[in-house]
Amino acid sequence: MRGRARIRSLCNDRSGMKPFPLRRVYQLLEPGPVVLLTTAYKGRKNIMTLSWHMMVEFEPPLVACVVSDANFSYRALRATGECVIAVPSVKLAEQAVAIGNTSGRDLDKFEAFGLTAAPAGRVAAPLVAECFANLECRIYDTRLAGKYNLFVLRVLKAWIDPARKLPRTIHHRGYGTFVVDGKIIQLTSKMR
Amino acid sequence: MRGRARIRSLCNDRSGMKPFPLRRVYQLLEPGPVVLLTTAYKGRKNIMTLSWHMMVEFEPPLVACVVSDANFSYRALRATGECVIAVPSVKLAEQAVAIGNTSGRDLDKFEAFGLTAAPAGRVAAPLVAECFANLECRIYDTRLAGKYNLFVLRVLKAWIDPARKLPRTIHHRGYGTFVVDGKIIQLTSKMR
Numbered sequence: 001m002r003g004r005a006r007i008r009s010l011c012n013d014r015s016g017m018k019p020f021p022l023r024r025v026y027q028l029l030e031p032g033p034v035v036l037l038t039t040a041y042k043g044r045k046n047i048m049t050l051s052w053h054m055m056v057e058f059e060p061p062l063v064a065c066v067v068s069d070a071n072f073s074y075r076a077l078r079a080t081g082e083c084v085i086a087v088p089s090v091k092l093a094e095q096a097v098a099i100g101n102t103s104g105r106d107l108d109k110f111e112a113f114g115l116t117a118a119p120a121g122r123v124a125a126p127l128v129a130e131c132f133a134n135l136e137c138r139i140y141d142t143r144l145a146g147k148y149n150l151f152v153l154r155v156l157k158a159w160i161d162p163a164r165k166l167p168r169t170i171h172h173r174g175y176g177t178f179v180v181d182g183k184i185i186q187l188t189s190k191m192r
Numbered sequence: 193m194r195g196r197a198r199i200r201s202l203c204n205d206r207s208g209m210k211p212f213p214l215r216r217v218y219q220l221l222e223p224g225p226v227v228l229l230t231t232a233y234k235g236r237k238n239i240m241t242l243s244w245h246m247m248v249e250f251e252p253p254l255v256a257c258v259v260s261d262a263n264f265s266y267r268a269l270r271a272t273g274e275c276v277i278a279v280p281s282v283k284l285a286e287q288a289v290a291i292g293n294t295s296g297r298d299l300d301k302f303e304a305f306g307l308t309a310a311p312a313g314r315v316a317a318p319l320v321a322e323c324f325a326n327l328e329c330r331i332y333d334t335r336l337a338g339k340y341n342l343f344v345l346r347v348l349k350a351w352i353d354p355a356r357k358l359p360r361t362i363h364h365r366g367y368g369t370f371v372v373d374g375k376i377i378q379l380t381s382k383m384r
Contacts, residue, residue: 052246054245147333150256168374174216182373189292
């Protein structure tokens with residue numbers, strides 16, 4: 001199975017998600033949404049919430065993020081070198097906070113919060129089928145990992161749910177306060 | 193002049209801005225707003241627009257950002273090791289984009305776009321009086337500067353305009369499209 005047929009098949013396996021161009025990945029993360037990060041290690045999948053991330057390069061897309069070593073996900077990320085960054089819309093705000101309030105040490109958070117782990121194409125970490133975007137990542141640079149838990153990741157493959165045109169994301173302001181995306185404005189910019 | 197009197201005096205010099213606790217700086221940057229970055233070098237001040245930034249540590253606040261070496265500000269930042277990160281509200285959206293569309297090589301952008309450079313307390317780079325928050329920063333780690341133009345900055349002093357309670361910030365989605373902060377939601381979070 002090759003080409004379009006293969007892509008169609010992959011989409012069917014992933015709840016309608018379709019591949020998203022790597023050169024446009026920055027448009028998903030640059031606005032600063034709260035994201036979820038999934039890992040898989042020793043037969044166990046896990047998911048955490050984070051918003052300390054930023055773009056570092058357009059293409060191939062590089063993303064920096066801070067994953068505290070206090071998180072259960074930290075060990076899986078370091079050991080496997082892989083993760084998925086999934087972008088939830090405001091509809092998943094309660095789950096995103098609940099995921100942040102609990103630890104994968106104690107429970108299967110996918111099961112606990114009703115999320116569907118879908119197979120990724122390039123990494124063992126799962127996609128989150130309920131998120132409108134999923135980025136398959138591999139650790140690219142760990143020079144700042146020791147001091148700040150800062151990882152530079154390379155996005156290997158990106159997926160988006162084409163049925164959801166303009167999902168509103170959430171932005172954390174501290175202590176459970178979130179700003180939801182409001183109106184969109186267009187200004188003449190020379191920058192991409 | 194010491195203590196409160198000195199602070200009052202500083203406030204008057206800075207259009208009503210007052211010091212903001214360093215432990216709360218993350219609440220300004222974590223939501224991912226478009227920010228302005230100012231520098232001062234060889235008697236010349238400059239300002240650029242960026243949104244590739246993230247928090248790295250709560251306190252002392254550390255911030256990572258990418259300042260491309262294609263920017264005129266890059267040399268000033270590297271040479272002086274100092275900058276100010278100023279957070280504009282949506283009212284300054286047009287200026288923020290205009291600042292991104294032009295280079296300090298060619299013009300004094302403060303003058304060109306009607307912005308007021310106010311004196312900082314700890315760095316030579318100026319505050320932007322029209323912005324609701326200003327963070328005085330010094331370069332803290334340059335290990336990823338060579339490869340990615342990624343700087344880790346330490347916030348030395350923070351200022352906020354107390355007259356503006358909930359300014360709406362803007363978030364870049366690429367090619368001049370911005371999402372403006374919308375409604376605020378509160379969820380029960382154990383995380384700060």
